[in-house]
Amino acid sequence: MTFSFQAAVAERGFDVALSLGPTETVAVMGPNGAGKSTLLSVIAGLVRPDGGRAELNGRTLFHLGEGQRRWTAPHHRGTALLAQEPLLFPHLTAADNVAFGPRSAGTPRRQAMEQAVRWLDDVEAGDLAGRRPAELSGGQAQRVAVARALAADPGLLLLDEPMAALDIHSAPLLRRLLKRVLADRPAIIITHDVLDALMLADRVVILENGRIAEEGPTREVLHKPRSAFAAGLAGLNFVVGTSAGDGILAARGHIAGHSEDPVPAGRPAVAVFPPSAVSVFLTDAHGSPRNSFAVAITDLEPHGDQIRVRGGGLAADITPAALADLGLVPGMTVHLVVKAAAVSVYPL
Amino acid sequence: MTGGHAGRQAYTGVPRWLYGLAVLAALVVVLPLVAMVARVNWANFIPLVTSAPALAALGLSLRTAAASTALCIVLGVPLAVVLARGRFPLLGLLRSLVLLPLVLPPVVGGIALLYTFGRQGLLGGAIEVLGLQIAFSTTAVVLAQTFVALPFLVVSLEGALRTGGQRYEAVAATLGATPGTVFRRVTLPLALPGLASGAVLSFARSLGEFGATLTFAGSLQGVTRTLPLEIYLQRETDPDAAVALSLVLVAVAVAVVALAYRRPGGRGPDGKAGKQASGERPTTAAGAGGALA
Numbered sequence: 001m002t003f004s005f006q007a008a009v010a011e012r013g014f015d016v017a018l019s020l021g022p023t024e025t026v027a028v029m030g031p032n033g034a035g036k037s038t039l040l041s042v043i044a045g046l047v048r049p050d051g052g053r054a055e056l057n058g059r060t061l062f063h064l065g066e067g068q069r070r071w072t073a074p075h076h077r078g079t080a081l082l083a084q085e086p087l088l089f090p091h092l093t094a095a096d097n098v099a100f101g102p103r104s105a106g107t108p109r110r111q112a113m114e115q116a117v118r119w120l121d122d123v124e125a126g127d128l129a130g131r132r133p134a135e136l137s138g139g140q141a142q143r144v145a146v147a148r149a150l151a152a153d154p155g156l157l158l159l160d161e162p163m164a165a166l167d168i169h170s171a172p173l174l175r176r177l178l179k180r181v182l183a184d185r186p187a188i189i190i191t192h193d194v195l196d197a198l199m200l201a202d203r204v205v206i207l208e209n210g211r212i213a214e215e216g217p218t219r220e221v222l223h224k225p226r227s228a229f230a231a232g233l234a235g236l237n238f239v240v241g242t243s244a245g246d247g248i249l250a251a252r253g254h255i256a257g258h259s260e261d262p263v264p265a266g267r268p269a270v271a272v273f274p275p276s277a278v279s280v281f282l283t284d285a286h287g288s289p290r291n292s293f294a295v296a297i298t299d300l301e302p303h304g305d306q307i308r309v310r311g312g313g314l315a316a317d318i319t320p321a322a323l324a325d326l327g328l329v330p331g332m333t334v335h336l337v338v339k340a341a342a343v344s345v346y347p348l
Numbered sequence: 349m350t351g352g353h354a355g356r357q358a359y360t361g362v363p364r365w366l367y368g369l370a371v372l373a374a375l376v377v378v379l380p381l382v383a384m385v386a387r388v389n390w391a392n393f394i395p396l397v398t399s400a401p402a403l404a405a406l407g408l409s410l411r412t413a414a415a416s417t418a419l420c421i422v423l424g425v426p427l428a429v430v431l432a433r434g435r436f437p438l439l440g441l442l443r444s445l446v447l448l449p450l451v452l453p454p455v456v457g458g459i460a461l462l463y464t465f466g467r468q469g470l471l472g473g474a475i476e477v478l479g480l481q482i483a484f485s486t487t488a489v490v491l492a493q494t495f496v497a498l499p500f501l502v503v504s505l506e507g508a509l510r511t512g513g514q515r516y517e518a519v520a521a522t523l524g525a526t527p528g529t530v531f532r533r534v535t536l537p538l539a540l541p542g543l544a545s546g547a548v549l550s551f552a553r554s555l556g557e558f559g560a561t562l563t564f565a566g567s568l569q570g571v572t573r574t575l576p577l578e579i580y581l582q583r584e585t586d587p588d589a590a591v592a593l594s595l596v597l598v599a600v601a602v603a604v605v606a607l608a609y610r611r612p613g614g615r616g617p618d619g620k621a622g623k624q625a626s627g628e629r630p631t632t633a634a635g636a637g638g639a640l641a
Contacts, residue, residue, distance in 0.1 A: 044522050074521040075530075081522040087515055091537045100533070104525040152523040 002186050003156055007042050007052030007062075014038050014049075014210035018188075020156070025187045027201035027218065029194075030229055035210040036190045040158045043188070044081045045074035056155050075104070080154035084161045086145035088133035094144045095120065095129040101152025119147040123177055139170025143177065150181060157187040163196065175199060194222065194233045206230050225272065226348055236272050237314050237338075240348070243269035247291075247345055252312070255291050257343030268348040277342035278316035280309055281335045282326060291343065293336045297328060311336070381598060388595055389588040396592040404570045405578035406596070412486060412574060413554035416493035420550040423494075424501035425543065429535070431502065432509035450499045457495050458563025465491065465564075488565035489572050493554035500553050501546035508542020509535070545608040552604040556597065 002024075006017040014035045020026055028036050041047040043054065043061070051065030061077055063070040080101070088097045098116035103109065120126045123143040133141055142162060149157060162178065163171045179200055182189075189200055197204045197218050205215040206227050213227035225231040231238030241250030243263040248255050248271045255271045263269055284292055295312030302308070306317040309328060316336050318326075328334065389396065396402065431443050449457055463469045465482040475482055482488050513535060520530045536543070558576040565572040567581065575597060582590040 044518075046518050046521075073527075074518070075524050075526050077522070078524070079522060081519060083515075083519070087519045089516055089520070089534060089538075091540075100520065100525070101523040104520075104523060104529050148523065154522075158522075 003054075003056050005043060005052075005054040005061075007049035007054065009038060009042065009047065009049045009210075011050075012038050012210060014042075016207070016210070016212055018205065018212070020186045020188070022186060023184050024203065025182045025189060025201045027197035027204045028188060028190045028207060029192065029197060029204060029233065030207035030213070034207040036207055037160060038210070039207070040081060040160050040188065040190065043077075043156070044079045044158055045072065045077050046081075078153070078155035079158055080149040080152045081158045081160065082145055082149045082162050084164045086133070086138075086141035088136075088141055088145055088148070090133050092132075093129065094125065094131050094133070094136065097133070097144060098148045098151045100148060105152070115151055116147075119151045120144065122150075122181075123147045124173075137170070139166050139174060142166060142170070142174055146174070146177060146181065155186070157182070157185060159187060159189040161190050161192065163191070163193065197233075198222075204230075224344070224346060226270065231272060236274055237278070239271045239314075241269060241271065243267045243345065243347065247271060247340070247343070252293055255343060255345075256340035257291075257345035258341060259345040261346075263345060263347050269345055270348055271343050271345050273338050273343040275303075275308060275315040275317040276306075278314070278336050278338045280316050280318050280322070280326060280328070281337055284335050291338050291340065294333060295336055297330050297332050297334060299330060300328060309334070309336075384591060384594060384598075387587075387591050389592065392588060393592050393595075396586075396589045397596055399589070401569055401573075401578060402589065402593055405573055405575045405593075408486070408489070408570065408573065409555055409575040412489045412493060413551050415490045416497055416554045417547055417551040419490065419494045420498050420501045420554075421543070421547055424498050424546070424550075425505065425536075427498075428502045428505035428509060428546075429531075432506045433514070446502055447499045449496050450503075454492075454496055454557065454559030454561075455563050458492060458560035458565075461488070461492055461495060461560065461564040483564060484566040484568070484572060486565075486571055489561055489574060492560040492564045493557045496557050496560055497550040497553040500549040501543075504546030504549060505539055505542050508539040508546075513538045548604055548608040552601060552608075555600060555604075 002022045003018075003020040005019065008015040012035060016035065016039055018026070018039075028039060030036055038047060042049050042052075045061065048071065049062070049064060053063040053068070054061040056078065059072070060070050061072050061079075088094070089100065092100070095113060095116045098119050099109075099112040102112035102115050107115070117126065117129060120129050123146050125140060125143045125147060128136060128140055128144060133144075136144065142165075146162070159178070163174055166174060175196065178189075182200055189196065191197060191200075201218055203215065204218045204221050206213045206221070206229050208227060208229055214221060214225070214230055221230050222234040225234050225236060225238060228238050228240075239248070239250045239252070239255060241248035241255065243249075243265055244254060245256075245265070246259070247257045248269045250271065257271050257273075281292075284294065293312060293314060295314060297309060297311045299310040300307055300323070301310070303317060305320075307320055307323045309316045309318060309323075311334070314336055326334075397406075427446065431439065431446070462483060464471055465475060465488070466472055467476065467481075467483065469483075480487075482491065516534050516538060517530050520534045521527075525533065555574075556576060557574070558580065561572065561574060562577060567573045567577045573581070575593060579590045579593045579597070582593065
């Protein structure tokens with residue numbers, strides 16, 4: 001295990017345990033205020049937790065509580081941080097920015113500059129070496145920032161939404177670059193984009209309210225989400241309840257579904273189904289085995305070439321023609337109907 | 349956008365009557381200066397400002413102002429960094445106390461210094477043991493000037509330090525830079541424009557210092573009689589000399605203001621200058637210092 005981490009910050013309701021293998025990249029996702037940036041700040045040593053311990057490559061980053069008060073300063077941790085904004089030092093050239101890490105480690109100036117040029121070439125920014133940050137575009141600056149972080153030879157790379165501030169033309173280039181450089185080193189990347197999680201990470205961790213709501217291989221989490229947030233990422237309807245028969249008993253009543261493995265009755269379980277499997281009716285057209293939910297429409301929004309109908313925490317996709325036929329408007333009560341065969345039921 | 353003419357100018361929303369009052373305000377400042385310049389005896393100007401007492405006073409003023417500016421930098425930089433970055437109780441109180449000389453009558457400052465460094469003062473005994481005599485010496489002039497000028501440097505630099513530098517410092521630390529390296533290679537360079545304008549303002553304040561100097565250092569020609577003191581003295585006997593020397597100080601003040609309010613990368617009335625990295629906006633800080641002056 002390259003990296004192990006457990007820490008609590010009472011003030012922010014943060015309590016997370018996490019570990020990483022030698023070349024593993026973990027994507028951290030979750031709603032705003034879930035504690036994602038706190039996680040990186042604690043690892044980097046910018047925020048001191050109330051208790052916990054962390055080790056990186058056999059060295060203790062911190063061990064607080066249990067009678068211990070060990071704390072490694074940020075500059076001794078080897079955990080380079082790449083933020084949403086590049087934060088290149090504005091008074092230094094791109095090359096001097098990249099050479100900052102090696103020079104801080106005591107590398108002589110000439111050698112540090114040689115390394116900087118190599119790293120700049122590596123991120124396809126070799127021609128920008130002499131430029132000041134003010135003369136770089138957002139995408140160029142972020143590439144230089146990647147080179148700067150890598151040049152510091154970090155034991156663990158921390159990325160806080162590195163693509164978020166980039167325009168749609170620069171993001172794919174940086175994503176490709178990160179895929180290459182993250183392949184053989186441990187990294188934690190905070191992202192809002194499920195594409196980043198799929199492309200860059202081996203594993204995804206979902207944070208909610210300062211705790212890990214679920215974690216697992218990215219494909220598995222998207223396929224069988226066990227948190228409302230992950231279900232939202234995967235674009236699935238997600239209803240929590242307790243298992244009962246072939247379905248679950250939820251606040252809105254019994255939901256019939258099917259499960260791959262039988263779930264013992266009375267266990268916490270979820271019913272998950274895609275919006276595309278949901279039909280919208282104006283009247284309650286009962287017919288077994290189907291689920292029908294009476295909901296008030298909250299939103300209507302375009303979704304690809306479909307219209308997404310939202311209401312009662314559920315979503316249905318219908319064609320624009322169907323929308324026109326039904327004459328749907330927000331506030332209207334409709335019946336969302338989904339066949340039991342389209343509903344997956346599995347334990348939480 | 350380079351501030352186009354009336355036709356293309358953006359809406360400003362300034363009521364017309366405001367311009368009248370603004371002109372009045374400008375007159376309050378400019379008119380006395382014009383009146384003074386009108387009284388300058390140009391025929392004798394050069395002899396008046398190059399007389400022995402005048403040159404002695406000017407030389408002393410420049411030397412002491414330079415010394416106190418250096419002292420302000422040496423002492424003010426650590427203080428500004430602590431005020432901008434420190435997190436401890438009573439920080440707010442410390443800031444208020446340090447800024448007190450900005451609003452304190454300089455005479456009061458002089459008396460306070462006298463009761464600190466004077467023979468009967470708080471540290472008088474200790475200073476006497478060392479065989480030193482501070483009050484009524486050139487050292488006293490420098491101390492008095494430092495006392496009144498230090499807040500200008502601290503306010504200016506603290507403002508520059510507060511505008512965004514902290515995130516760069518955090519990044520520098522995660523790249524492996526020790527706190528010393530961060531200070532030297534990130535904090536100071538980013539705050540350099542603020543430090544420069546703070547130093548210029550401190551120099552100007554030192555150069556103009558009168559009350560505290562007179563109270564604490566007295567008025568001995570060549571030792572403690574700086575240019576403002578010389579002007580005050582000449583006013584009684586030789587008004588022409590006083591006016592001529594005043595003009596010299598006005599010229600220095602104009603140069604200082606021009607230096608302190610010079611914007612790196614050109615000024616933008618539409619705020620374009622603000623497009624630079626957030627660490628580089630010294631003029632706001634200088635503006636605060638200037639306003640308090």
